[in-house]
Amino acid sequence: MPHDDRSSRTHPTSVQDIEDLIGKYRIDPEGLKPPLTSKVRGSSDGEVVLVTGTTGSLGAYVLAYLLDNPQVIRVYAFNRPGIKAKSHLERHIQSFSDAGLNLETLNDSRLTFVEGNLETELDDRFGIDQSVYDEMHQTVTTIIHLAWPVTMKWELSKFEPSIKAACNLMKFGLTTPSSYANRQETGLNVDQRDAEILMAPKRLPLSPVKFIFSSSILTAMSWTKTTTFPEEVQANPVYALGLGYGEAKYVVQRILQETPLNSTSLLMGQLCGSRVNGSWVADHWFPRLVTRWLPIDIAAWHLTELAMCPKSRKERYPQSITMLNPRPTPLEGHVRLTIEALHKQKLVSYATIDADAMVPPSVWLERFSEGFRKINSGRNAKELKLIAPVYEELYSTASTLIIRRARLRVGGAQTTSLDSQREVGFFGPFEMENIYQWSPTFREIQAISVEDIEGWILYWKKKGLFVGVSKDGGQMIRSKL
Numbered sequence: 001m002p003h004d005d006r007s008s009r010t011h012p013t014s015v016q017d018i019e020d021l022i023g024k025y026r027i028d029p030e031g032l033k034p035p036l037t038s039k040v041r042g043s044s045d046g047e048v049v050l051v052t053g054t055t056g057s058l059g060a061y062v063l064a065y066l067l068d069n070p071q072v073i074r075v076y077a078f079n080r081p082g083i084k085a086k087s088h089l090e091r092h093i094q095s096f097s098d099a100g101l102n103l104e105t106l107n108d109s110r111l112t113f114v115e116g117n118l119e120t121e122l123d124d125r126f127g128i129d130q131s132v133y134d135e136m137h138q139t140v141t142t143i144i145h146l147a148w149p150v151t152m153k154w155e156l157s158k159f160e161p162s163i164k165a166a167c168n169l170m171k172f173g174l175t176t177p178s179s180y181a182n183r184q185e186t187g188l189n190v191d192q193r194d195a196e197i198l199m200a201p202k203r204l205p206l207s208p209v210k211f212i213f214s215s216s217i218l219t220a221m222s223w224t225k226t227t228t229f230p231e232e233v234q235a236n237p238v239y240a241l242g243l244g245y246g247e248a249k250y251v252v253q254r255i256l257q258e259t260p261l262n263s264t265s266l267l268m269g270q271l272c273g274s275r276v277n278g279s280w281v282a283d284h285w286f287p288r289l290v291t292r293w294l295p296i297d298i299a300a301w302h303l304t305e306l307a308m309c310p311k312s313r314k315e316r317y318p319q320s321i322t323m324l325n326p327r328p329t330p331l332e333g334h335v336r337l338t339i340e341a342l343h344k345q346k347l348v349s350y351a352t353i354d355a356d357a358m359v360p361p362s363v364w365l366e367r368f369s370e371g372f373r374k375i376n377s378g379r380n381a382k383e384l385k386l387i388a389p390v391y392e393e394l395y396s397t398a399s400t401l402i403i404r405r406a407r408l409r410v411g412g413a414q415t416t417s418l419d420s421q422r423e424v425g426f427f428g429p430f431e432m433e434n435i436y437q438w439s440p441t442f443r444e445i446q447a448i449s450v451e452d453i454e455g456w457i458l459y460w461k462k463k464g465l466f467v468g469v470s471k472d473g474g475q476m477i478r479s480k481l
C-alpha cells in the first residue's frame with residue numbers, strides 16, 4: 001500500500017509549470033562528474049539490473065520474472081526504507097505472498113536488496129553503502145524505474161521529489177564507467193558513427209546503459225485529436241495536462257528522452273488483478289473507467305522481456321511503448337462480466353439488479369458517493385479515518401475523468417468513429433505498434449474474462465473487502481477494506 005497523503009489538487013497546472021520543471025531538472029551529461037574509476041566490470045557477461053519499487057505490485061512480478069531469466073546475472077532491488085521498520089526481506093515476503101509468487105525466489109543468490117533514497121544528491125550515493133553503490137555503478141546494464149507514488153490526488157508540485165529521484169537515477173546511469181567510456185571513445189568521432197545512434201541535438205553517442213521508465217497513458221490525458229496518440233514523447237506539454245500524476249510522468253519522459261541513455265517510457269493503462277492469483281490492490285481500483293485493462297503479471301512479464309532487449313549496442317529503444325490490452329472490453333462488457341462474477345460468487349443475485357443497471361457516469365458517481373455515506377453511517381471515527389483516503393482516491397479519480405469527459409462533450413468535440421476506441425475518460429486512442437515489435441507475444445494476450453474478475457473478487461474477499469452479504473446473494477455489498 002503506498003504511503004498516504006490526503007492533500008488534494010488546488011490549482012490547474014499550466015504548460016509553463018511543466019516547462020519550468022523540465023528546465024529545472026534537465027540533465028547536461030557533459031556537465032556530470034566522471035566516475036571515480038574507469039573500470040567497467042562484467043558488462044558482456046549478462047544483464048545486471050537495477051530495479052526500483054519492487055515492494056509494489058508491479059515490482060514484485062518484475063523482480064520474480066527477472067530472477068527467472070538466465071540472462072540476468074544480478075538484480076539490485078532498490079527501495080526506500082519502510083515506514084514500519086520492517087526489513088527488506090520481510091517487505092518482499094509480504095509483496096510476494098500477496099502476488100502469489102514463490103517465496104523461494106527471494107533466496108536467489110543473484111538478488112541484492114538495497115535500501116536508499118533516490119532523492120539525495122548523487123554525491124551522497126543515495127545514502128547507501130559505498131561498496132554496494134560502487135559495485136552497482138560499475139556493473140549495471142539496465143535500470144528499470146518503477147518506484148512512484150500512485151495517487152491521482154496530488155497536484156504536479158507534490159511529485160517534484162519523484163521527478164528529482166528519477167533524474168538522479170538517470171545521472172547514475174549516465175555516469176557509470178561504461179557510459180562514460182563510451183562517450184570518451186566516440187565523442188570526438190561522432191560524425192563518423194551511425195547517425196541512427198546519435199542523439200539530437202547534442203549528438204552524443206548512445207549510452208550502453210538502458211533505462212526503462214514506467215509511465216502512464218495519463219500523460220496523454222488531454223489528447224483530443226481525431227488521430228491516434230503517437231508512440232513518441234510529445235514536445236508540447238499541453239496533451240499531458242489534467243492530473244498531476246500524468247503531468248509529472250510527462251516531465252520525466254521529456255527529460256529522459258533528451259539524455260543519451262538507451263531509454264523508453266512505457267505508456268501503461270490501468271493494470272488490473274493478476275492472472276496468477278487475482279491480486280489487485282484495493283485502492284488502485286479504478287472503477288470501470290478504463291476499458292483496456294491489462295493483468296499486472298502479464299504487464300510485468302512483457303516489461304521484463306523488453307528489458308532484456310536490445311541485443312546490440314546500436315539497437316535503440318523507441319521513445320515510448322504503449323502497453324494496453326490488445327483486446328479491449330467495452331464498458332458494458334466489463335459491467336456484465338462483473339455482475340456475472342459477483343453472481344457466481346454469491347455476492348449479488350441477478351434478481352436484485354435492475355434491468356437498467358448501466359447508468360450515465362455522473363449518476364454512477366452520485367450513487368457511489370451516496371452508497372459510501374450509507375455504508376459508513378455505522379462506522380466509528382477510527383474506521384472512517386482508515387477508509388476515507390481510499391474513498392477519496394477513487395472518488396477523485398473517477399470524478400476528474402467524468403467531469404473532463406462531460407466538458408469535452410459540451411465543449412463541442414464532435415463524436416467521431418474513433419470515440420468508440422477511446423477510454424471512457426475520453427482520452428486516446430493510442431497508437432500501439434512498438435510493443436508488438438519488441439515483445440511479439442503481446443498480441444496473444446486475451447481479453448478480460450469472467451474468470452479474471454472472479455479471481456479479483458476471490459482475492460478481495462480474502463482481504464475482507466466484502467462483508468455483510470446475505471447467504472442467498474442479497475443486494476448489499478459492503479466494504480470493510
Ligand SMILES: NC(=O)c1ccc[n+]([C@@H]2O[C@H](COP(=O)([O-])OP(=O)(O)OC[C@H]3O[C@@H](n4cnc5c(N)ncnc54)[C@H](OP(=O)(O)O)[C@@H]3O)[C@@H](O)[C@H]2O)c1
Pocket residue numbers: 001002003052053054055056057058059079080081082145146147148149150162214215216217268269270271272281284
Ligand atoms: N498499477 C497501475 O495500474 C499502473 C498503471 C500505469 C503505470 N503504473 C506505474 O507502474 C509503477 C508501479 O506501480 P504499482 O502498481 O506497482 O504501484 P504500487 O503497488 O503502489 O508500488 C509503488 C512502488 O513505488 C514505491 N514508491 C511509492 N512512492 C514512492 C516514493 N515517494 N519514493 C520512493 N518509492 C516510492 C513503493 O514503495 P513503498 O512500498 O515503500 O510504498 C512501491 O515500491 C509506478 O511507476 C506506476 O506509476 C502503474
